[in-house]
Amino acid sequence: MNFLATVLSVFLLLFSFHEARTKYEFEMTIIAHEEVNFEDDDYFEGDAYERVNLLIHMSKAFPDDPEVLGKLGDAFYDLHEYENALEYYTLSLEIAEDGDWIMRMHLMRGLCFHYLDRFEEALDDYATADEYLQALQTTLDRKLFFENRIAISFFTGDAKASLLQVSDAVDKYEECFQIYENAIDIDYEQVYLECVALSYERYLLFDEAEMVRQRMLDLPGD
DSSP states (O other), X not given: OHHHHHHHHHHHHHHHXXXXXXXXXXXXXXXXXXXXXXXXXXXXXXXXXXXXXXXXXXXXXXXXXXXXXXXXHHHHXXXXXXXXXXXXXXXXXXXXXXXXXXXXXXXXXXXXXXXXXOXXXXXXHHHHHHHHHHHTXXXXXXXXXXXXXXXXXXXXXXXHHHTTOHXXXXXXXXXXXXXXXXXXXXXXXXXXXXXXXXXXXXTTOHHHHHHHHHHHHTSOOO
16 A cells, blocks of 8 residues: 555656646747747757757647748758658648748748659649749849749759659749849859759750850859
8 A cells, every 4th residue: 555655656746747847848938939030040040959849849839820830840841851841831831821921831842842752742832832922022022032933933943854844944944044134142143053053964954054054154253
């Protein structure tokens, strides 16, 4: 009897400790959610797994906050855990109302499909992201608008190339060049053109890759 009483006492002590810890973690999650600025990426600096843990707590405490769910998707994306990222981007999309956020979630979910070689699904998300982006043209920051257009066009092209729709892929890459007629700094363009050249080479389009590399050489210097 004394043994059973001792076991019960230990169990109750452990249960009380678990309850207290759970309450503390929940309170810390509330504080973190109130303090976080989701537009400030510095808030999420540090160990990637710590960020995932914090955001998992946040997602349980605030399951109706699309930004918490989307940021948890981002955390998994940064760890290359694309299946997990897909889940949270989808959950975020189910409750999101802001057009800018919906556009971003479709683009990020498309990238997850892309890296999982699910190219048809990726193309669907890229197309939806582009629809939302076009609707935001007059309200979105100009540089951000062009950067998203370039990303959508480039990855759409790469997905089409992966599906051996080479002509469509080339059209999308050319669309990116046309966007650059209006946009952005030379350093960013240098990186972008290198990506395009590598993508051409990936599909053995060496002449096209050489033309892109020549364009890189023709960029004005600093």
